[in-house]
Amino acid sequence: MAGRRRARTGRGWDASPPRAGDANTTPRPRRGRRDRSEETDPEATPAPPRDEAEVAREICLRQLAVRPRTRAQLAGALAKRGISEEVSAQVLDRYDEVGIIDDAAFARAWVTSRHAGRGLARRALANELRQRGVDGDVASEALGELDEETEAETARALVERKLRSARGEPDAVFRRLVGMLARKGYPPGVAIRAVKDALAAQSAEAAEFAEQVDADALADAEGELDRDTRPLD
Known part of the structure; x- marks a missing residue:
């Protein structure tokens, strides 16, 4: 018995690796891994085409x-x-x-x-x-639900809001604001009158400039220019 290797020591099981020839040394298969043949089954039926x-x-x-x-x-x-x-x-x-x-x-x-x-x-x-x-x-x-009066009121509100932070001479401010309304689709007459009225109420200098603006004549000139430059459908 003295020559036999003890499987258990006084302090616990022997943790040393098994020797060659010892019983039960065949490695166990790993769990949780599938055979590759299961993942790529050539007999699998393809999904039918969707309607x-x-x-x-x-x-x-x-x-x-x-x-x-x-x-x-x-x-x-x-x-x-x-x-x-x-x-x-x-x-x-x-x-x-x-x-x-x-x-x-x-x-x-x-x-x-x-x-x-x-x-x-x-x-x-x-x-x-x-x-x-x-x-x-x-x-x-x-x-058609957007009438001319509502459109003119909106134009005036836009101008008044922009005027709060506008800087420069009245003529330069006038051109910028008319251009802003034109880009938003307002007709020349509506844009020019909205800017003129807003300038007239801003300051004495702006009012003096606005007084010199002939809104009707300027609107007609802008309208003709707009028609000449509008692309043909």
Whole structure:
């Protein structure tokens, strides 16, 4: 017995590595690892192709979840994803029927929001609606809700706000403010009168300059220049 190796010492089990020839030295297989053949099974059945209409509906709903879209915008998104025109028309027609797509409501909301938030006039708003594919008649109906009086009041408010931080001679300020309103789509007559009235109420020097401005004549001249430089459709 003295020559036999003891498996247990007085202080615990012998932790030394097993000797060659000892029993139970076969390594155990590692757990948690799958055979590679299970991961790449050549007999696996490929997933069936998805229905094109289902894909088109998912694309539209993702687009609409971000913000409202016009029919033309959704059609463009479907075309970019390779959806056929036939399937695109079917899906969009159905969305029209149930009211998910409503270009008239889109146009009204766009006009209200952009006029109140950015102070855009009807001309600029018409251009934005056209870029988004809104039909001309639908756009005109929405723009009709923005009357001339409201447009003139907004122009005056924009000018008064800009005047608080404007610096320079009255003529330079006048040109900058008229240009600002023109970029927002205001007609020359509306822009010039709004700036003239605001300057007249600002200071004696500005009022003296404003008194010399012939708003009607200047508006006619600006209108003719605008028509000459406007690109043809």
